[in-house]
Amino acid sequence: MDRIDAMRAFVTVVSEGSFTRAAERLELSPQLVSKYVSQLEQRLGVRLLNRTTRKSHLTEAGARLYPRAQQLLNDVDDMEHQLGDLQTQARGRLRISAPVSFAIRHLAPLLSDFQRAHPAVGIDLQLNDRKVDIVEEGFDVALRIGHLKSSSLIAKRIAPIRLVLCASPEYLKRYGTPRCPEDLEAHRYLRYSYMEQEAGESLLRWLPGHDPQRGDQVNSDFISNNGDVLVEAAIAGGGLALQPTFISGSAIKEGKLQVILAEHEPEPMSLYAVYAHRQLLASKVRCFVDFLDGYFGDPPHWDRFD
Structure with a gap:
């Protein structure tokens, strides 16, 4: 009954x-x-x-x-x-997980614009470069950067993420500009801890301090889990950095960093919005994912420095 x-x-x-x-x-x-x-x-x-x-x-x-x-x-x-x-109707609290540097540099204007369009939605933004379990940790949506592997989650591609190898003009003047990948072994490399997870092994085979047989870092000069720190270190003349243009683009545009070996630029990654279900999707999630689509432009505004 x-x-x-x-x-x-x-x-x-x-x-x-x-x-x-x-x-x-x-x-x-x-x-x-x-x-x-x-x-x-x-x-x-x-x-x-x-x-x-x-x-x-x-x-x-x-x-x-x-x-x-x-x-x-x-x-x-x-x-x-x-x-x-x-x-x-888009309402309720929207819990978002996002990468640290991307969120700090690019999410605040988007979230402000989104809340102006959907004032009944509250935002709970958590920053973390690790891959969170959005179901277990209670997130409505996660922004992820990389080449995503197949899973039960739904992923919508939001924007391309371009990786460039760069260094300061002062560093290149002092140590010379690499003309081919083989020249890189003579240089200091500023390594991002999660690069293997995001970029994939193929992007690392020609970078200094990486042993393809072991699959880990060897003799790395500078390792950090934050891309902003590495870009600032590169600007200060600390070495070469392979970093996404959403972090390095403004410094390149201002002449503080110079792109090297552009002809060997790795295959672009992507920014994805990842969520758990397609059916019965809460309006707050659907509206946010739709709002992300096209927001950063094509190409994204951080790539407009060439």
């Missing part, structure tokens, strides 16, 4: 005054309405209605149940309407 349906049948019989009118209002047969009420009485172990051929009267137990059942049904209807609003 569906207790909500049975409760609704009972309340409607009382409010309409008869099983026939209740059946018309509920668009059910009178026999089914009567069956629902009888099942409710059996479950509760009390008679709720005294039935006559023309009218039904509340018993003492029915009179006690009626206002509480009516309130319960109102609460259920209200809950259903609120949950329905979550699917049709």
